[in-house]
Amino acid sequence: MAMRPKSEMSPPPAPPSPSDQRDAVIEELRKGSQLAEFLRQQVELIPEDSRRDAALANVSDITTALASSLSVLQSEKEQYSSSSSSYDPGHASGPSGGGMRNGPVARSRNRKAKHRRGTYGEELPIKEILTEAPENDRFHWRKYGEKKILHADFPRLYYRCGYSDEHKCPAKKYVQQQNSRDPPMFLVTLINDHTCDTLFPDEDQDQPPSSSSSPNNSQVLDFSKASLSSAVGVSRLKKEEDADMSVTVPSYNYTYDELSSSSLPFLSPKQWEMEMEVKSLFRRHSGDGS
């Protein structure tokens, strides 16, 4: 701790607070977004179709990356600000335990302090990823919970590795929809590395895993549609189904090894790089987040 060389910039008279730094980064990203928009308008004037389309694709990548980074920072900002300012806890209608169903489920309530799988202390948040396709990461996940999060428009979905029992794999991930844009963005928080060696071999093997009827040799099925049904949006998945399920799957073939086995490149390499850069920059400024 306390290993933050402050020599990288000229010594500021009064060091700005982490939230100021974040705001500054957000502001820069906003400017970048505006510039990207200008650029797009200019690019649209290119007469040759092929060149224009290629350039537009690049601009689109830039725009997406900027928007993703902005979204990450803003969601963090909201988290911090809402935790420090006592906002509006009234909420009037929702104890955290939910209560969406009216049918009272007869359930034994004798569940006393059970052994908890992982105490909060030993969890290792690995990465946060913004993606349009949280379901496509080639691991086998099993959903174990869903929670309405305060001040969040969408519930958070909780998944653990499908081999958490067989291989004692501690990997988990939380998926939270960030917005309701046309392709909605999802913030995926990866917790703990996979210790199971059960990554999908490759995407091009089109054969379905025959619904993995046997748990022993079940070579991982991808996110089942049902597992994403509630928050990720059934309609969207249906759309993908109709349009051939592979629309939103970007190429996975780049520098996969550079990323730890648990961090999947939902984004294009460029987007990934930019995002990691922004996040590490922010972390450096805001004190490592710990």
Added chain:
DNA sequence: TACATTTGACCCTT
């Protein structure tokens, strides 16, 4: 029938 998901309850941290 077996397995995966849903969802209210429970537990822990803040």
Added chain:
DNA sequence: AAGGGTCAAATGTA
């Protein structure tokens, strides 16, 4: 006490 994370019975699906 509130909010977030997890458990596990009930439910859904192939």
